[in-house]
Amino acid sequence: MFVFSGTFKLMDPVGTSLIVGEYLSFFHLSFLKWAAMPMAIVLALSETFLGISLMSGVLRKFVAIATFSLCGFFTVVTALLAIYNPPMDCGCFGEVISLTHLQSLMKNLVLLAFCCIAFIPFRDYGSPKGVSKWISFSLGLLLSVALLTCSLLALPFRDYTSLRPGTRLTASLEDSAPAEIQAVFIYGKDGVEKEFTLEDELPDSTWTFLRSETSAPRVESVPLSIRVPSAEADVYADSLLASGNVLIISTWKGQEELKPAARALLEDFSAAGGTSLHLCLTRAADEFSYMCDRRSILALNRSNGGATLIQDGVVIRKWSSLFLPSADELLALADNEALGNLSDVESRSNLLQQSYFYLLFCLLLFL
Incomplete structure (x- = not known):
């Protein structure tokens, strides 16, 4: 449990810092939000170490x-969350597994019970024989x-955010098209119910109408609103994300100005016929800048100054600011089908995550 919880937090330290920030706000310690990232790293390393x-x-x-103390501490914290039920995620496993506050409390109570059975009374537990266990630990x-x-x-190496690769972006409610409503008619005969649409014909006249239902097709999509900086008002430009190849450089802390490499990449992509955007929190001086809220920018790309490729409204691939793609690599991806690009990203992320856990557990269990 501690290995998985700590590893998922280590995998996404920025996301873990957001969760720590929410905890600080809940306990009225917002003045400590500047330390959310160091606290997130210490928490993740502590759980992994244990x-x-x-x-x-x-x-x-x-x-x-230490394990008993940590379980006891988080049991008290999650009990308070279960009582007051604030609108926040528990963050026990980062963004990988979402638990309600009550589920998180029950999980901690079970862990605390196991700790009591395994560790109390706190006496000498012996020590590992040989050096192999110390080697595997190290x-x-x-x-x-x-x-x-x-x-x-x-x-x-595995994205669990709401805007992970494969997510379709939708415009804001003002710009989005209404969902297609489908009517279904329920008829019955000899105790058997059957659904018919407007295009279907009844087998015979002996079927009796019972009721009608309506449903809208379920589309897994996430809204992302971007605004054109204006002195008078904010003008939304969500439609820019809906079609074609879109390259986004997103900045969410400190200086909002583009670095030379990022600006050159946006210029080359725009010259090749793509749409180049710079998403930031405040108004920037470049011609590519659009404004977006902090949480959406962080979900789009965890790296400040990182790049994201979108094809026909679908998030395809992301890069950090330290490893931006070359213009040729980016244009080659833009020429490919979105499905092929997504398959490559998904296969690589799955392989990396599985390989990491396989190597870690082999070191711990077989040495």
């Missing part, structure tokens, strides 16, 4: 006390630190 220690069997007494910890470093410098 999980790896429990599996490898090192530092047994210290880990037993390698597992190094692997976790490497994961954190890659996530901070690049992007999470």
